[in-house]
Amino acid sequence: MDRSWSEMNREMQTLLAKQATFAAGIEKLLALRESLMEQITQIVQNFPEEAFAQMPFAGAEGYHSKTLAYSIWHIFRIEDIVAHEMIAEDRQVLFAQGFQGAVGAPLITTGNELSGEAIAAFSRQLNIPALYRYAQAVKESTDQMLRQLSPADLKRRFDGGMADKLRRTGCVSEAESAAWLIGYWCGKDVLGLIRMPFSRHWIMHVEAMQRIKNRLCKLARKGVNPVAYCGLSCNHCFLGAWCGSCRTVYNTCSFATVSPDGQCPNAACCQAKGIDGCWGCDRLESCEKGFYTPSNDGAAAARAQALYIRAHGEKAFLQLQSRLHAKYDFEKVQEILGQDWREALRRLEES
Ligand code: SF4
Numbered sequence: 001m002d003r004s005w006s007e008m009n010r011e012m013q014t015l016l017a018k019q020a021t022f023a024a025g026i027e028k029l030l031a032l033r034e035s036l037m038e039q040i041t042q043i044v045q046n047f048p049e050e051a052f053a054q055m056p057f058a059g060a061e062g063y064h065s066k067t068l069a070y071s072i073w074h075i076f077r078i079e080d081i082v083a084h085e086m087i088a089e090d091r092q093v094l095f096a097q098g099f100q101g102a103v104g105a106p107l108i109t110t111g112n113e114l115s116g117e118a119i120a121a122f123s124r125q126l127n128i129p130a131l132y133r134y135a136q137a138v139k140e141s142t143d144q145m146l147r148q149l150s151p152a153d154l155k156r157r158f159d160g161g162m163a164d165k166l167r168r169t170g171c172v173s174e175a176e177s178a179a180w181l182i183g184y185w186c187g188k189d190v191l192g193l194i195r196m197p198f199s200r201h202w203i204m205h206v207e208a209m210q211r212i213k214n215r216l217c218k219l220a221r222k223g224v225n226p227v228a229y230c231g232l233s234c235n236h237c238f239l240g241a242w243c244g245s246c247r248t249v250y251n252t253c254s255f256a257t258v259s260p261d262g263q264c265p266n267a268a269c270c271q272a273k274g275i276d277g278c279w280g281c282d283r284l285e286s287c288e289k290g291f292y293t294p295s296n297d298g299a300a301a302a303r304a305q306a307l308y309i310r311a312h313g314e315k316a317f318l319q320l321q322s323r324l325h326a327k328y329d330f331e332k333v334q335e336i337l338g339q340d341w342r343e344a345l346r347r348l349e350e351s
């Protein structure tokens, strides 16, 4: 489990256990949920629509064998059902805010009954922006409910009547792979539900989503020129697990994610000019676009590398990158090349 999420989860549980620290425990829980939601937001905002129905770990054991779309649906359907049918005893967000049609889901269940290709087929039917809006609405509504809880509420338990009510909603499939959920939820008190559907369950699925998207990026980069348009090496990039290269639709590099059109300005400019990289441009020395923005601390290093490629070619540049990584311990290339592109180029030439 991610160390910071696991630590927050542990602290939250300790704080909730005592009346004196209950409020701090709720705040910690809300912070954990916010941090996990941020990951989901990053994925939804930066990954192409096709990514959400891919199953790069199909057939594997574990949550990473699902799709990104299924993971979001599953996390928030479970939370919606538990928060509204069991704790608040009001209407689920899916129905109260009319999300079912917008999301395009052919079912209202948690999705536990689906497996293999059925998960991929289900995922292809979902409207991802609407699914994300549903996820946000469920989170907001649960956060509000959590803020209103008192220490005494945590001990509240559920009887057989609740199990019957949950069955009647039709929100949990009768299939063996799903029906157990009702007994599992009803066997817990409110604190037990906080510990799973509202926190740990998120962590497990968001971590699985990270594995899925990292794998998709790796697959996207396969066979693609590993030299980025700006002069960085995707093969040696510290963002390699997150970004699928500025030459693919998985272009989640830092400048792409902050650009309104979702494309790195250097990549867009090179494509418009019909060149393979900024090293083919006569404005390279003075350009201030994208990675070469003066305030970017990696500008000098990227510019120097593009100039090195212009002089020696992409193959020699990639070999140089491998030598530098073998010789020095660094994450970002500017750590060893500095902030002056002439000096950075001199260092590259010397290496
Ligand atoms: S951030 Fe740039 S160098 Fe790194 S993997 Fe993405 S495109 Fe390649």
Ligand code: SF4
Residues within 6 Å of the ligand: 265, 266, 269, 270, 273, 277, 278, 281, 282, 283, 284, 287, 288, 289
């Ligand atoms: S103008 Fe700048 S971003 Fe565009 S190709 Fe030339 S160096 Fe690259």
